[in-house]
Amino acid sequence: MKAIRIVRPKEPLEIQELETPKPQGSQVLVKVQSSGVCHSDIQLWDGGYRGPGGQFLKVTDRGIKYPLTPGHEVAGTIDSLGEDAKRFFIKNEKVVIYPWIGEGLCPACRGGEDNLCDKPRSLGVYRDGGYAEYVLVPNYRYIVKLDEDMDIDASATLSCSGLTAYRAIKNANLKPDDNVVIVGGTGGLGLMAIQLAKALTGAKVIAIGLHNNKLQAARKCGADAVVNSNKEDPTKAIMELTDKMGADAVIDFVNDSKTVEADMQFLRRRARLVLVGLFGGEVNLNLINIPARAYKLIGIDNGSIIDFIELISLASRRIVKPVVSNQFKLDQATEALTLLREGKIIGRSVINP
Amino acid sequence: MKAIRIVRPKEPLEIQELETPKPQGSQVLVKVQSSGVCHSDIQLWDGGYRGPGGQFLKVTDRGIKYPLTPGHEVAGTIDSLGEDAKRFFIKNEKVVIYPWIGEGLCPACRGGEDNLCDKPRSLGVYRDGGYAEYVLVPNYRYIVKLDEDMDIDASATLSCSGLTAYRAIKNANLKPDDNVVIVGGTGGLGLMAIQLAKALTGAKVIAIGLHNNKLQAARKCGADAVVNSNKEDPTKAIMELTDKMGADAVIDFVNDSKTVEADMQFLRRRARLVLVGLFGGEVNLNLINIPARAYKLIGIDNGSIIDFIELISLASRRIVKPVVSNQFKLDQATEALTLLREGKIIGRSVINP
Amino acid sequence: MKAIRIVRPKEPLEIQELETPKPQGSQVLVKVQSSGVCHSDIQLWDGGYRGPGGQFLKVTDRGIKYPLTPGHEVAGTIDSLGEDAKRFFIKNEKVVIYPWIGEGLCPACRGGEDNLCDKPRSLGVYRDGGYAEYVLVPNYRYIVKLDEDMDIDASATLSCSGLTAYRAIKNANLKPDDNVVIVGGTGGLGLMAIQLAKALTGAKVIAIGLHNNKLQAARKCGADAVVNSNKEDPTKAIMELTDKMGADAVIDFVNDSKTVEADMQFLRRRARLVLVGLFGGEVNLNLINIPARAYKLIGIDNGSIIDFIELISLASRRIVKPVVSNQFKLDQATEALTLLREGKIIGRSVINP
């Protein structure tokens, strides 16, 4: 089979001809039809990222090995099944893969939250992923069926960008009388979060973004109000939109120094600040405010498989609709990553092997 | 009646002769027998505290007015009752007061959490409190009966130091297989938290403190392990005590720059960091870690009245035992506050009018 | 002021001229503009209801006294305010009343759930209610503001029929991949529950009713499927609609022997059966099934004041729309109750004093 792999950090990805795996026991081989291209793939390609103080944090230090086939947002069809998996699936069934596979023995895994495993074994990160013609899934538990009429590219993106947005909404613990501010509400995750908040919570949704045309998209997804932080002071705008009470919850999909500093200015007492983005940086936190104002800061790293099932159910009934903007061939993976890094991708792009 | 009041910030408190209030409607007049002396009373006396960047934050800016009778940890007996309160209590009944009174109309109050009110009206803070012979309580809802054999001084301290410790334990969401690190585990709140964790959660408890003799007290309260952070590196010690996994939860009753920076070094993935103390300062937070390691930071500001009822029930059955170390007369209030500020009070002191 | 009162059970209600109350302390006097007519008002009028084994259970045995002004779904305007209430409201403000007032000292009240008080003091049940020109509310806490453009009759019905439906939906604990069966889905509570399930949960909604024209209304409110239990076997229909898995949750707004026996036939393992209706009767429960199939049976008696606030927020934004069908004058109360008892009211009727 063909796979496009990171052989060494920062060098162009290489197409390699690998032996097609044969599934044993509970394993499943999926023929890849669509594999999403994620910002975190760029970190794998770069071999790490800048941490606090500017030092470079290598991904090999947390157990990632090269050569690696990236790709953790994978949808396709069943190709073949290990003996123990045959009861559950048949060849050619349309499926999507839950990629946030854990080792299985830590408290997170045992509680059904593989995504928070102490020693993660995620697909496309710690084991070969979906930038390939086939991908081997270690257990049928991680396979979820798709309805025949679901869009394969949109479904693929549910595994990471959709799932993270869903988990963020769940953790914001929104009630119908709350307002929620979505920071970075015009990216793929933000637009999904707006749709989910409207479909599931009854809360009032305010989106903050940088460009009017993108904020139009936020409005179409259901935002009750939008704030262009290039044109107006977000704190002032949020205080006005909330009768001077501040935000009951903020979900920050950027999570850099600048946005989090701003967030802290418009939180209502008792507010939840949900931090998602991996842009990073540091923030200087006024410690007395955390207890005195009873804030909660909540970090989100993907969702559990039960979250994933719920999200797919919503997508199958068109209650939420992920936006896919660009499609690439397998041998265009380097190009896809380069365009993403340069900010030239609007929404989510996918690779169709 | 006699009351000892802060007339102007930083000046000695003055004994004043005030008219004894007459309770109307749902109001209740309580004859004070014990009133706890709290660190936050010093902030009222000072007129404010140092915030981030060293600026002085005045308490009058958040609505506090002088002269003020401080004292929010108040136990005593029923003196007299408004017409609507007569069904519920009788003269001379032994009671303790829930002091974290809210305005009543914000979502927190309506959800039973007056302590998190948008516009708090707390006793001894926003209205006259327990450094007096009598205190007027605006509604019988805030009065809780005590068993005849309960110690009046120990019961008084449940209203703030006990209640905050209880709420912190609840929010740490401890499971029997978890370990929890209590930072500042040798103060009044810390010792109460250790007792509560042992009585209610099944978790393993590690106390961090600065003095061996105080750490002995932590052990007596049930700590499974203690760490003297003057003598050993807390991160190294915690990692060893937790099989290199780190803490599932940390409750930091100090909450200053130094302790929180240390806390961040020994959190396990998925950890809850519960911040309680009002010592303040700032911490430089590595933002990418919050989502990547799925941390939760949770600020605690006292507890609800239902928390209070539960705690009193535990105390009435001797399941937890607050430690009271010093007793003062009403006219010694200035002395009591001075000794507390100078760090000469071990545990909690009370005023007995 | 005029009030129409039950003087003796089963006799026509009498219009009486009573002294208009003067609010003291925290009390508020509301000028009634709309007061809903509820099935439970008929129990007050009858003086009781048939319990198991057919014996007549008198309401006076649980503390209800005559003469009584019924009416617990009350909306109107502020007429006058006790001294302590003046900070919060002004004359002529449009408001709705939370009627499920508790005594204030039981664990339910202290946890913010007056509706579950050990010794309830509900408006229109244990104290005079809204079938009158004015109603006295014992504390401003129970008053909620309405937006000027909200319909007064529809708003009144939120206090009981809307609130109960909302609480039922909350307790069904619905996830997006669940299905929920609404039994009695064509009455006022059922139609509200369908709207709420669609607006807040992502679950698939199946309504069971007896008449095709009413089931059309359920479809308009958002039901994904409807079952006419006069024409088809509900168990067979539900099993087909759920891929033979059964219902993840059932909310039964009838709650009589026949419906609950049927419910037990189509529950999925782990299902929640939420029982709401007061029609009563008995059911023979197979005890081994409760643990073996891990069922939960959950009884709902109105909602808390925070539930009420959330529901009003949804109604103010037209996310849910209660249906009011008939309007009566104050002196037509006997007629309104008679028509309701005879099943001649479709939806909810109100009295406009």
Place this chain on the structure above:
Amino acid sequence: MKAIRIVRPKEPLEIQELETPKPQGSQVLVKVQSSGVCHSDIQLWDGGYRGPGGQFLKVTDRGIKYPLTPGHEVAGTIDSLGEDAKRFFIKNEKVVIYPWIGEGLCPACRGGEDNLCDKPRSLGVYRDGGYAEYVLVPNYRYIVKLDEDMDIDASATLSCSGLTAYRAIKNANLKPDDNVVIVGGTGGLGLMAIQLAKALTGAKVIAIGLHNNKLQAARKCGADAVVNSNKEDPTKAIMELTDKMGADAVIDFVNDSKTVEADMQFLRRRARLVLVGLFGGEVNLNLINIPARAYKLIGIDNGSIIDFIELISLASRRIVKPVVSNQFKLDQATEALTLLREGKIIGRSVINP
């Protein structure tokens, strides 16, 4: 290897010589050292049980097949490991097995609750269990390490009787000011539940049983009060012990017509009635009471693997201590089951192959 198997319902179990399984992939072979003897094994032996109306419900109708090696409470040592399991365990490690294995794809399994699977595959029930020298476990996920100093027999019984008691306590949702009544509080599950309630909840515990000597055991486990229902009316006794309020929660480990009818007489408003026992029968439920008094009835069928981990942690620290009374050899299994059926086993018995 030797296994003692049910070949045909009701006939004596047969010792058979079977081929010792060889673990593949993620499988693990455990050498059995202790296997608990459970009441539900008698149902397997009988081929079914009496349901409502007296009809005999065959276990083959829910997918159980003969010959079957029973035994779902299994502790022992690692014998050999499939390739994928070798990273996690080594030969001779002391372990206990989580037996409530699910198929893996239903919402319960995906949420970490295999015990509530739509199509269970439990060890010793749907697949061969621990009445044998070796048992094959389909995935290393279901293996939990034991400390070297833990008693092997006591540890085995945690898998079912301990786990069920733990789950029941969790679902009773006990607060420190609550009281809880344990019905059947003198059996193995009841005594474990009393220990757990005392160690984890702060609630007051009342045990109901039939014999004074067994009620002494309940007191030793920590019960605050005991009621001998042979000698006094339980309703009267519970009302007296609870200041006439009734029980905040009841956990009924008998769950037959007589006990549940009694339970319904002493529930406080808002009470949780947790039903566990499989003795069965029927109860006539007064439907109006469920909503009017806001009751919850909750069925418990074992616990999840994360519950199991937590319970083992408690047992490893001697916070709870299961009682094992009788030990049998493998060829005495028929005798062990016969004695259990005849009520001659006090506490739990185990088979040591």
